[in-house]
Amino acid sequence: MILRNIVVGVDGSENAQRALDWAITLAQPSGARVTAVHALGLLDRLEHERVPTASHRDEILDEFRTTWCRALDTAAVTDDRLALDGTPADVILAAAAERNADLIVVGERGTGGGPARDLGSTSRRVLEGADRPVLVVPQEQPA
Amino acid sequence: MLVLSALGELDRHDTGDWHPERPARLEAVRLGIADALGASGDGIVPIAPRAATHHEIVRVHSPHYVWSLERLAADGGGELDPDTPVSAGSWDTAVLAAGAGLAVVDELASRDGGIGFVAVRPPGHHARPGMGMGFCLLNNVAITAAALADRGERVLIVDWDVHHGNGTQDTFWDDPRVLYVSMHQSPMYPGTGRVGETGGANAPGATINFPFPAGTTGEMYRRAVDEVVADAAATFSPTWVLISAGFDAHRDDPLAGHALAAGDYAELATRVAALAPRDGRVALFLEGGYDLAALRRSIAATVGRLTGTFETDEGPTHDGPGADTIGAARVFRDRLKEGS
Numbered sequence: 001m002i003l004r005n006i007v008v009g010v011d012g013s014e015n016a017q018r019a020l021d022w023a024i025t026l027a028q029p030s031g032a033r034v035t036a037v038h039a040l041g042l043l044d045r046l047e048h049e050r051v052p053t054a055s056h057r058d059e060i061l062d063e064f065r066t067t068w069c070r071a072l073d074t075a076a077v078t079d080d081r082l083a084l085d086g087t088p089a090d091v092i093l094a095a096a097a098e099r100n101a102d103l104i105v106v107g108e109r110g111t112g113g114g115p116a117r118d119l120g121s122t123s124r125r126v127l128e129g130a131d132r133p134v135l136v137v138p139q140e141q142p143a
Numbered sequence: 144m145l146v147l148s149a150l151g152e153l154d155r156h157d158t159g160d161w162h163p164e165r166p167a168r169l170e171a172v173r174l175g176i177a178d179a180l181g182a183s184g185d186g187i188v189p190i191a192p193r194a195a196t197h198h199e200i201v202r203v204h205s206p207h208y209v210w211s212l213e214r215l216a217a218d219g220g221g222e223l224d225p226d227t228p229v230s231a232g233s234w235d236t237a238v239l240a241a242g243a244g245l246a247v248v249d250e251l252a253s254r255d256g257g258i259g260f261v262a263v264r265p266p267g268h269h270a271r272p273g274m275g276m277g278f279c280l281l282n283n284v285a286i287t288a289a290a291l292a293d294r295g296e297r298v299l300i301v302d303w304d305v306h307h308g309n310g311t312q313d314t315f316w317d318d319p320r321v322l323y324v325s326m327h328q329s330p331m332y333p334g335t336g337r338v339g340e341t342g343g344a345n346a347p348g349a350t351i352n353f354p355f356p357a358g359t360t361g362e363m364y365r366r367a368v369d370e371v372v373a374d375a376a377a378t379f380s381p382t383w384v385l386i387s388a389g390f391d392a393h394r395d396d397p398l399a400g401h402a403l404a405a406g407d408y409a410e411l412a413t414r415v416a417a418l419a420p421r422d423g424r425v426a427l428f429l430e431g432g433y434d435l436a437a438l439r440r441s442i443a444a445t446v447g448r449l450t451g452t453f454e455t456d457e458g459p460t461h462d463g464p465g466a467d468t469i470g471a472a473r474v475f476r477d478r479l480k481e482g483s
Contacts, residue, residue, distance in 0.1 A: 040332060043226050052398045054398050110225065
């Protein structure tokens with residue numbers, strides 16, 4: 001099995017950074033393309049503050065491409081950086097289908113912030129909806 | 144006469160301190176209605192919201208989602224997505240919000256006239272059959288439209304919220320009993336509502352979308368109704384008109400980039416209400432609108448115009464982009480006519 005296309009969800013959270021690092025690590029041996037995807041919702045986060053996406057769209061796009069995806073700048077992989085309107089799970093699944101991804105990588109928890117329950121996490125909805133392999137990267141456990 | 148079902152103190156949907164979809168919105172709506180009709184309550188028929196039944200909700204939503212949402216709230220809450228928190232009181236509130244619309248149309252059906260207004264939160268039009276999203280838990284307008292359709296009614300839903308009502312579109316995509324019309328900003332959350340989305344195989348043309356660019360004024364919203372929707376409605380011949388009345392296309396709204404003024408909502412309301420077969424067959428459902436002052440003024444303008452009691456001094460807006468969108472929608476309508 002040779003990985004050629006990996007789609008990874010990116011939202012500025014530490015967990016998403018870990019997911020991106022895993023995507024890069026898995027892509028490098030085979031030279032797979034890494035597509036980083038961010039979902040533009042009604043609200044988004046800038047410097048840990050919730051802001052209306054529509055009125056900060058350019059800032060969010062800039063933050064996504066330059067800061068949240070910084071690990072791609074120095075990685076020896078080809079990459080795309082897609083920001084699409086929609087809910088995170090929908091956007092990740094749509095990008096994976098469109099790119100015919102071999103693998104989807106998501107963090108266990110993103111910027112959502114609410115208590116984790118069995119309904120609602122993006123990673124769970126991606127797992128439920130995906131028709132291809134999914135790697136869920138857990139949060140860093142305290143030592 | 145305004146047949147009004149307002150949540151008021153029954154609102155237990157807690158979205159947190161930071162969230163723009165907040166309880167204070169309902170107070171802004173209350174004040175806007177008072178601006179239009181006076182503080183005495185004259186001219187209002189108050190209808191207590193009732194809980195929608197399981198049967199009424201699952202006409203639209205999957206039983207699994209309904210069960211999951213109820214359980215999430217019962218467990219203390221969580222979130223459906225980063226935009227959409229659920230609190231311990233959200234289930235009870237959402238069920239009342241869904242039932243308020245049912246109570247209003249039942250009251251209207253028993254009267255000779257009047258305008259229905261469903262002043263509730265959370266809003267509903269993003270809630271899809273299988274999952275809520277975008278601040279929405281249960282699709283209030285869809286639950287009422289589905290109930291009416293099951294009674295043999297033909298329902299026109301006009302959604303003038305600045306975001307596409309993807310949940311309502313999904314619900315009635317292949318249902319010829321409901322004509323769904325949305326005017327919204329694009330590109331914009333949720334990313335759906337392209338002009339080529341016109342309905343499923345069993346309901347060709349029963350969905351009409353106007354994805355307007357940023358900066359669109361009220362003139363384009365009005366022209367969309369005058370140049371496309373009026374003709375489609377005449378063909379469809381609705382027996383009820385339900386309005387997904389978001390007020391976030393207002394130029395002061397922080398969540399979007401359209402440029403409407405309060406007076407545009409009065410003009411739109413006049414045009415859309417005229418598509419109903421007679422007085423007493425129009426109900427408005429609150430959707431978005433996140434600048435409290437703009438929401439109050441827009442509600443006053445809308446309710447004031449429909450009840451003939453108040454005219455805003457914030458007049459309608461003109462010019463700007465969007466004519467291409469109307470032209471494209473007309474092309475799709477013409478193609479459907481040629482194909483039929």
